[in-house]
Amino acid sequence: MDFKRLPTVLTAEELIDKMFKKASKVGGRDLKDRTINKLSTISNTTHDYFQRILKEHPEYEKLPDFYREMVDILVGVARLKKALASLLWADKMIQKVVSKSIAETKRGNDPHKILKSTYGRIASIIDQIDEQLQLLNYAKNRLKEIPSLRDIPTVVVAGYPNVGKSSFVAAVSTAKPEIASYPFTTKEIKVGIARINGKEIQILDTPGLLDRPLSEKSEIELKAILCLQYLADLIVFIIDPTETCGYSLENQLSLLNEVKNMFKKPIIEVYSKSDMHNFQDRLTFSAKTGEGIKEIMDEIAKKIKNKRQQ
Numbered sequence: 168m169d170f171k172r173l174p175t176v177l178t179a180e181e182l183i184d185k186m187f188k189k190a191s192k193v194g195g196r197d198l199k200d201r202t203i204n205k206l207s208t209i210s211n212t213t214h215d216y217f218q219r220i221l222k223e224h225p226e227y228e229k230l231p232d233f234y235r236e237m238v239d240i241l242v243g244v245a246r247l248k249k250a251l252a253s254l255l256w257a258d259k260m261i262q263k264v265v266s267k268s269i270a271e272t273k274r275g276n277d278p279h280k281i282l283k284s285t286y287g288r289i290a291s292i293i294d295q296i297d298e299q300l301q302l303l304n305y306a307k308n309r310l311k312e313i314p315s316l317r318d319i320p321t322v323v324v325a326g327y328p329n330v331g332k333s334s335f336v337a338a339v340s341t342a343k344p345e346i347a348s349y350p351f352t353t354k355e356i357k358v359g360i361a362r363i364n365g366k367e368i369q370i371l372d373t374p375g376l377l378d379r380p381l382s383e384k385s386e387i388e389l390k391a392i393l394c395l396q397y398l399a400d401l402i403v404f405i406i407d408p409t410e411t412c413g414y415s416l417e418n419q420l421s422l423l424n425e426v427k428n429m430f431k432k433p434i435i436e437v438y439s440k441s442d443m444h445n446f447q448d449r450l451t452f453s454a455k456t457g458e459g460i461k462e463i464m465d466e467i468a469k470k471i472k473n474k475r476q477q
């Protein structure tokens with residue numbers, strides 16, 4: 168599923184404008200014929216327009232868990248379904264109004280009058296779904312954030328904000344995440360590819376997590392949780408013992424415990440920023456000097472191999 172291909176959606180005003188402009192260019196043998204042509208053009212174009220949008224959206228409820236829950240966090244599956252249903256409704260209503268007006272025109276009623284009143288009714292139908300059209304456009308922009316993932320071993324890098332997760336991912340994979348000295352620099356999931364013994368693995372950079380109950384976690388943190396829950400074959404948990412990240416070692420270790428209890432997945436605990444400290448009770452690395460990175464990759468290789476052999 169590639170959410171980057173969802174269509175742009177016009178607002179009600181833009182759509183009405185587009186439809187009527189199109190109809191204004193339609194001709195015919197005489198007034199009656201022209202009116203019928205204009206009306207069918209409007210119903211055909213709105214039908215095609217709505218159907219094209221409907222076709223581009225997946226069946227959200229049937230998406231794999233990770234994607235469905237991401238959509239739920241970013242936009243809301245129920246809201247999206249409602250918006251898509253409203254397009255179907257508008258499509259049907261417009262078809263109905265137009266066929267009635269065409270029949271009236273054929274019966275010899277005043278084409279000018281019919282055209283004017285039908286335009287008014289179509290505009291009012293489209294106006295009624297303006298909010299839904301705007302929601303679909305919002306969804307297009309939000310759902311772009313959802314990464315396209317491959318079915319290969321997946322390592323999820325997690326930890327408190329600012330501890331050096333992105334620096335690690337940048338050092339070992341093809342991803343080029345933003346790195347900065349303030350918390351929550353990473354707001355979206357970034358996917359990098361790394362090679363281990365000639366085989367590709369995915370390494371996911373995630374937003375920082377704080378040690379607090381799930382119900383209090385922000386939208387940004389929830390994205391990291393979904394990766395840990397649904398995508399991780401292996402977790403690399405990064406701890407910054409220098410506390411230059413701005414958070415205490417105690418809080419970071421408490422989050423580590425929570426992650427261990429919550430996900431029950433193979434985990435590698437590592438200290439970052441080894442150029443600034445001498446802690447030795449875990450694997451340690453420095454993204455700055457490159458020290459210790461190879462050892463962590465070796466450990467990842469070992470754990471992934473074990474997992475595949477299970």
Ligand SMILES: Nc1nc2c(ncn2[C@@H]2O[C@H](COP(=O)(O)OP(=O)(O)OP(=O)(O)O)[C@@H](O)[C@H]2O)c(=O)[nH]1
Nearest residue numbers: 328329330331332333334347348351352353375454
């Ligand atoms: N001295 C030193 N600084 C580092 C190292 N790794 C990262 N930093 C610094 O730590 C800060 C945070 O690095 P990031 O890689 O953006 O941290 P992050 O965990 O991805 O942060 P969020 O995305 O906000 O959660 C930056 O100022 C980095 O330059 C390291 O090995 N040594």
Ligand SMILES: [Mg+2]
Nearest residue numbers: 332333352353
């Ligand atoms: Mg980051």
